[in-house]
Amino acid sequence: MKEVKIESVFQVYEGILELPEDLQELMQKAIEARQKAYAPYSKFYVGVALLLDNNEVVLGSNQENASYPSGLCAERTAIYYAGAQYPKAKILKMAITAASQLRTTLEPIPPCGACRQSISEYEIRQKSPIEMYFMGERGKVVRSYSLSNLLPLIFDKSQL
Template sequence: MKTIKIEATLAVYDSVDELPKDVMELMSKAMEARSKAYVPYSNFSVGAAILLDDGEVVLGNNQENASYPSGLCAERTAIYYAGANYPEAKILKMAITAGSRTQPTITPIPPCGACRQAIAEYEVNQNSAIEIYFMGETGKVVKANSLADLLPLGFDKSFL
């Protein structure tokens, strides 16, 4: 038997104010998207903003449905929109903010597993890393240099 150790290095900013200006603006757009989320069941809203290599910014927010599996997370809403409308563009950065409408959310909230897999698909296809910044409503912001930092040993097309 052999043991494998997997490590990830993430940067943690104390607040949005510490972010580089372009990321601060991207997170602001994610916050705006979060405010428009349709979350009548969970009261947990998420906003995402994606910066493409052509300068375009794509937004997404979570959309719920009474039949829970029919909804879609903010990250996948944004990334699929980017893929459908800007298929040749590379995704450079993604900003994500999440919060409860019933209690303060100050802990950084990373993408769920399904969103990580979707982001991984785009990162593998474009053959370049996507910087991912995530936070709650306020407080610390975490930066991953690549989706691989959040999803080690990922599954992609090379296994098929």
Template sequence: MKQITITTSFSVYDSLNELNGDDKDLMLKAIEARKNAYAPYSKFNVGVAILLDNGQVVLGSNQENAAYPSGLCAERVAIFYAGSNYPEAKILKLFISASPADKELENPIPPCGACRQSIAEYEIKQDLDIEIFFMGSIGEVYKSNSLKNLLPLLFDKKYL
């Protein structure tokens, strides 16, 4: 038997005010998108802003449904919209803000497993890392230079 060690690296900003102007604006768009979440069951709202290489910004929010798991996470709403409407564009950056509807959350919330897999598919397809910024509703912002930091052992088409 042998053991392997996998390490990841993130940049941590004390607040969104530490982000550069463009990144701060995109995180503010994610925060605004969070207000459009339809989350009557979990009461956990998520908003996303995606920057594409053509300059377009795509927004998404989580959309729940009483027939679980028919809803969709904000990340996949935005990614699939971008893929459908801008199929040749590459995703450069993804900004996430998440929080319960009834309180502020300071903990940065990363994408769930299903969203990580979806982001991985696009990162591999476009052969370009996607910068991922995530936060709660307030407080620290984490930045990953690639999905590989969040999902270091990727499952992709080479295994199929």
């Protein structure tokens, strides 16, 4: 038996204003997307802004419905739209923000497991990392240089 240690490294910014100006703008677009979320059941609103290598910015927000589990998270809404509209473009950066009507979200909120798996598919497909920035409603912003930093033991097509 051999023990293996896996570490993740993140950078933590005290707030949006500590980010470089281009990332402040991207996060602001994610905040605007969050305000368009449709979350009447969970009251949890998420917005995403993706920066593509063709300089396009793609937005996404979570979309719920009465058949609660069949809604779609903001991250997947955005990356699937990017994949459908700009299939040859690479996703360079992803800004994520989440807020709740039930309480103030001050801690950074990372993507859920299903979104991590989907983002992983795009990193593998484009053969380059997606830099991710995530936050709550306000407060600290966390940077991960890649999805593989959040999900180090990925399941991918090589295992099929």
